[in-house]
Amino acid sequence: MSLPGPHPPVLVVGAGPTGLAAACTLLQNGVPCRVVERRAGIAEEPKALILWSGALEVLRRLGVHERVIGQSLPLASASYFSSGRRIGGVRFGGLEGTAFPGPVCLPQPGTEQALHDRLLELGGSVEWSTQVHSVAPAGEGMRVVLGPSGDPDTREESTVPWVVAADGSRSAVRESLGVAFEGDTYDRVFLLSDGVVSGPVPEREAQYHLTPDGVLVIVPLPGGGHRVFFDTAPDGETEPPGDELLARLLAERGPGGLRIESVWWRSRFRVHARVAREFRRGRVLIAGDAAHLHSPAGGQGLNTGIQDGFDLGWKLASVLRGAPESLLDSYPLERRPTAQTVVRSADQQTRTWMVRAPLARLVRDTLMRVLSASGLLEKRLVPQLAQISPDLRESPAVTAPPPGWRARDAVGGALPGRRIGDAPLVPVAGTEADSLHAYLASGRQALLVGGSSRRAADAAAELRDAVPADVDVLLLTGREGGAPDSPGHDVARLGPSKAAAGAGWVVHVRPDAVVASVAVLDAGWRARDFLDAAPLPGAERSLK
Numbered sequence: 001m002s003l004p005g006p007h008p009p010v011l012v013v014g015a016g017p018t019g020l021a022a023a024c025t026l027l028q029n030g031v032p033c034r035v036v037e038r039r040a041g042i043a044e045e046p047k048a049l050i051l052w053s054g055a056l057e058v059l060r061r062l063g064v065h066e067r068v069i070g071q072s073l074p075l076a077s078a079s080y081f082s083s084g085r086r087i088g089g090v091r092f093g094g095l096e097g098t099a100f101p102g103p104v105c106l107p108q109p110g111t112e113q114a115l116h117d118r119l120l121e122l123g124g125s126v127e128w129s130t131q132v133h134s135v136a137p138a139g140e141g142m143r144v145v146l147g148p149s150g151d152p153d154t155r156e157e158s159t160v161p162w163v164v165a166a167d168g169s170r171s172a173v174r175e176s177l178g179v180a181f182e183g184d185t186y187d188r189v190f191l192l193s194d195g196v197v198s199g200p201v202p203e204r205e206a207q208y209h210l211t212p213d214g215v216l217v218i219v220p221l222p223g224g225g226h227r228v229f230f231d232t233a234p235d236g237e238t239e240p241p242g243d244e245l246l247a248r249l250l251a252e253r254g255p256g257g258l259r260i261e262s263v264w265w266r267s268r269f270r271v272h273a274r275v276a277r278e279f280r281r282g283r284v285l286i287a288g289d290a291a292h293l294h295s296p297a298g299g300q301g302l303n304t305g306i307q308d309g310f311d312l313g314w315k316l317a318s319v320l321r322g323a324p325e326s327l328l329d330s331y332p333l334e335r336r337p338t339a340q341t342v343v344r345s346a347d348q349q350t351r352t353w354m355v356r357a358p359l360a361r362l363v364r365d366t367l368m369r370v371l372s373a374s375g376l377l378e379k380r381l382v383p384q385l386a387q388i389s390p391d392l393r394e395s396p397a398v399t400a401p402p403p404g405w406r407a408r409d410a411v412g413g414a415l416p417g418r419r420i421g422d423a424p425l426v427p428v429a430g431t432e433a434d435s436l437h438a439y440l441a442s443g444r445q446a447l448l449v450g451g452s453s454r455r456a457a458d459a460a461a462e463l464r465d466a467v468p469a470d471v472d473v474l475l476l477t478g479r480e481g482g483a484p485d486s487p488g489h490d491v492a493r494l495g496p497s498k499a500a501a502g503a504g505w506v507v508h509v510r511p512d513a514v515v516a517s518v519a520v521l522d523a524g525w526r527a528r529d530f531l532d533a534a535p536l537p538g539a540e541r542s543l544k
Contacts, residue, residue: 046194049227051103073220082210141283187234192267194227197228216230243260280328393417393418419512423436429487448508
């Protein structure tokens with residue numbers, strides 16, 4: 001694909017977590033981009049708090065997880081109360097198959113700052129106080145009108161090949177293209193405050209106090225303090241809630257002895273449940289709050305947006321480096337259903353909070369007690385919130401397995417469309433990773449070749465010669481196998497409990513750790529045939 005014009009091939013509109021994740025992913029994959037943001041700098045408002053496993057894995061692939069974790073407060077549990085009595089709860093920290101078994105709490109500016117610092121390290125930058133006014137198709141690209149925020153008389157027009165719309169719920173890009181933002185608005189107003197709360201407040205637990213008048217949510221903050229969250233009936237007010245109102249609601253809904261001592265941030269807002277009808281319109285990819293809005297229940301918005309940014313980033317980078325443009329068809333087909341699921345889940349949780357009728361409250365409380373006591377609440381809710389178990393078997397970016405494929409024989413139980421499982425590794429050559437997930441944490445495309453025969457070693461060498469240098473090739477030898485001379489690719493043995501099976505297999509793992517395709521190293525296998533079906537970048541090319 002040609003990259004016309006003097007500008008970078010991608011314009012990222014919005015430098016929140018979604019836009020920054022997309023930009024960092026593009027830059028890590030060798031694709032330059034221009035990032036513009038209508039704000040004057042990193043957000044100061046705390047906004048979103050919770051980072052779950054799926055988003056933390058993305059931050060690890062982008063090289064910022066240690067900075068984020070270092071500032072965060074790990075959450076140990078969540079508890080639910082009704083009429084002052086505990087009716088259920090879930091424990092965090094036990095999720096398997098991920099380096100991040102539980103959620104952490106960090107106000108959004110901390111995540112944004114870490115991603116912005118990474119953007120600078122990768123050679124990128126943000127043009128602050130720059131607003132996009134409109135976007136329209138223009139030949140093989142998009143004509144963009146932008147200029148300084150608040151100055152309608154100073155505007156620039158440029159044509160760019162691709163646009164990433166990560167410019168928030170009131171997205172100028174989405175609106176100028178006429179993409180519908182479908183859904184509803186809750187008939188309740190939501191009030192937030194961050195500050196110091198005295199009394200019997202949780203230290204590492206989120207608490208939900210469900211009353212006939214509304215909900216009270218209390219979440220501890222890193223470094224001290226708590227967020228308190230209420231819903232109320234609309235009263236015509238638009239200003240942030242005052243101390244008197246916050247104190248009254250806390251006294252009415254919370255356990256005795258709680259008191260708000262000081263507040264450093266407060267907000268009043270309406271909650272929407274909306275999903276854009278299209279996540280891709282030609283050369284525009286829509287992501288984050290520009291693509292989906294939902295209740296803060298479960299802390300999903302920030303997480304879904306970060307994963308949107310990474311997903312479109314690696315796919316767009318692959319296309320700009322030679323993969324078929326049809327790979328981008330998988331972005332809306334994978335991410336829009338994910339967003340719809342998140343919106344539905346958050347809506348169900350929110351409506352559970354807001355049950356008013358006595359009989360309905362009794363049914364809800366009884367169900368919560370049963371599900372909590374049986375462990376089903378934790379078993380079902382935590383993996384759903386963590387967002388690490390996608391089912392993408394119908395995606396066009398996934399190839400169906402060959403007849404007779406036995407996923408259990410390959411590393412990580414490799415099944416196309418599902419996230420690959422972890423496995424212990426014993427490094428032999430070229431890698432120091434001691435587990436499969438650690439190896440894949442770079443966020444690069446990877447080809448895993450397994451088998452105890454010479455056929456596997458030859459296949460790994462053939463693949464290494466055929467793919468760009470930034471596609472990893474890992475040969476998993478049999479338990480007694482050694483490293484071939486000068487392999488040119490990574491070599492490891494599977495952990496002591498398992499050898500690579502039989503004549504061998506090849507597994508293509510996408511940057512998001514989802515299995516894209518698999519093959520058996522039988523007599524009919526050919527490297528070129530396998531690679532022709534893989535959404536891999538082509539030969540290196542200049543992107544300047």
